[in-house]
Amino acid sequence: MIPSGATAIVGAAESTEIGAVPNMSSVGLAIDAAANAMSDAGIAASDIDGFTCGYFPVADMSRQLGIFPKWADNTVVGGCSWFFQLRNAVAAIHAGYCHTVLIVYGESGKSTRGLGQSFDAGQRGGTGQQFDMLYSGGQAAATFTLPVLRYQREYGLSDEELAVGAVSQRQWATEVPRATLREPTSVEEVLNSPMIAWPIRRAMCCLVSDAGGAIIVTSADRAKDYPKPPVYILGSGGALEAGVMSPGGVREPLRPEFIRTSGEAAFASSGITHEDIDHLMIYDAFIHTPIFGLEGLGFVNYGEGGHFIAEGHTAPGGKLPMNTSGGGLSYAHTGAYGMLCMLESIRQVRGEAANQVADVEIALCHGWGGYWSACSTLVFGASAP
Amino acid sequence: MPHPLVPVPTPETQPFWDGCQEGILRINKCLTCGSAYFPPSPICPECSSTDVEYFDASGDATLYSYTIQQKPFFLWGSEGPRSVALVKLAEGPMLTSSIVNCEQTPEALQLDMPLRATFVPFDEITVLCFEPAEQQS
Incomplete structure (x- = not known):
């Protein structure tokens, strides 16, 4: 097993602008974020010998940035691709394949809805294209959310209780200058927002935004020489379960095993317990995903996640601060939001978040890919054990 | 194409x-x-x-969970709300589908209700959907 804290993040940045950035392509947003991350780390392309980007042809992007990597990866599993790539980068650095990896992401999700062709879940003859996408046209709000009604009925979670998740995250977002939605909201307002796919209303769905993000990771030894305090990678997990375009392939939809698998690996490899976690990010593509994350990761028992959020425990002042940027619902959501989720965790550990939680020593970040095909869990720490 | x-x-x-x-x-x-x-x-x-x-x-199934899409995928050729469902076949597998030949409302679509397979036109092909089992075809 890779020792906890063997690697650390030494550069991390978003694109200069996020939200609506019509003058930049997905590639442009990625390059902007990469430049910002290199500046944050105080290095140039020549200092980087490992590269991964996911949604673009990896060689096109590395060449454009002037990086000539000895190691490359392009694992694409949807919105948590960058979680998987960071895990792979940690392993590659530990194995000695390279010493410093740049992970790059950009998506003009709002202005051009344009991604590279390397992630085409709807390719003709593919499983999703043949058996899942025709029913909803592939609409995430109608398909990714399919387990919600079952959860509500099984565990007695009312629409009002479900809606609290959006209100809590907006409470966080009101204090975040870069958040897209900063006006306080209410359960009534959430439940009066337009119906998209009953029982899912618009305020329960993520935003559609433009943004880029980039992360630079290196060995713990090297990390000490960088300008910013290192954010150590203490542990990680990851797992796949359903096909890409429907949660129908999850064997127990109310107790998804892939979440448990990813979480258990992250806790075991980092050697921490739930009580050690000061700050939590759970990718919120829709209002229900943090509920399933809280349960699958073991913060609460099955059936308790919805009520836990409804009781305010994840909101400002709660015992488990979660999605403190405002998340996909209020901060920004590009399409594959995982990178932005990781960057908020990193900012919190560095102590430079807009909504800084006091004394964040350990932060856990959990992301999803596809409509429940993948997930990954990362544990970041301010110090190595 | x-x-x-x-x-x-x-x-x-x-x-x-x-x-x-x-x-x-x-x-x-x-x-x-x-x-x-x-x-x-x-x-x-x-x-x-x-x-x-x-x-x-057998074509027998039950309704596991669903949403009701307010603006259906245009290839279905109708404006009205349309269900997207997780359907559990009597033989075990879960699959993604739609429930047709009934009102597309929470009242008409009850969890665990018995369903049966039905086959409906979609663009130029025929695809699998489900309908309430008590429905006369």
Whole structure:
């Protein structure tokens, strides 16, 4: 097993602008974020010998940035691709394949809805294209959310209780200058927002935004020489379960095993317990995903996640601060939001978040890919054990 | 060329699509471990056996969960709300589908209600949907 804290993040940045950035392509947003991350780390392309980007042809992007990597990866599993790539980068650095990896992401999700062709879940003859996408046209709000009604009925979670998740995250977002939605909201307002796919209303769905993000990771030894305090990678997990375009392939939809698998690996490899976690990010593509994350990761028992959020425990002042940027619902959501989720965790550990939680020593970040095909869990720490 | 989301069969999935054309729900069964599974595949996801076959399933199912899409995918050719559902087949597999031939309302669509397979036109092909089991066809 890779020792906890063997690697650390030494550069991390978003694109200069996020939200609506019509003058930049997905590639442009990625390059902007990469430049910002290199500046944050105080290095140039020549200092980087490992590269991964996911949604673009990896060689096109590395060449454009002037990086000539000895190691490359392009694992694409949807919105948590960058979680998987960071895990792979940690392993590659530990194995000695390279010493410093740049992970790059950009998506003009709002202005051009344009991604590279390397992630085409709807390719003709593919499983999703043949058996899942025709029913909803592939609409995430109608398909990714399919387990919600079952959860509500099984565990007695009312629409009002479900809606609290959006209100809590907006409470966080009101204090975040870069958040897209900063006006306080209410359960009534959430439940009066337009119906998209009953029982899912618009305020329960993520935003559609433009943004880029980039992360630079290196060995713990090297990390000490960088300008910013290192954010150590203490542990990680990851797992796949359903096909890409429907949660129908999850064997127990109310107790998804892939979440448990990813979480258990992250806790075991980092050697921490739930009580050690000061700050939590759970990718919120829709209002229900943090509920399933809280349960699958073991913060609460099955059936308790919805009520836990409804009781305010994840909101400002709660015992488990979660999605403190405002998340996909209020901060920004590009399409594959995982990178932005990781960057908020990193900012919190560095102590430079807009909504800084006091004394964040350990932060856990959990992301999803596809409509429940993948997930990954990362544990970041301010110090190595 | 048809719309990109009109399903394109592969040699491995062709018997399922031929079944839709004939009005029969044809899915896979493993001859080694006996599992019925979906989507179609030449390998059993339970035991990795490639000794698998297609069989005519009962078409009986229950409604596991669903949403009601307010603006349906335009290829369905109707404006009204349309269900997207997780349906559990009597033989075991869960699949994604729509419930048709009933009101598209929370009142008409009750969890665990019995369903049966029905086959409906979609663009230029015929696809699998489900309808309430008590419905006269």
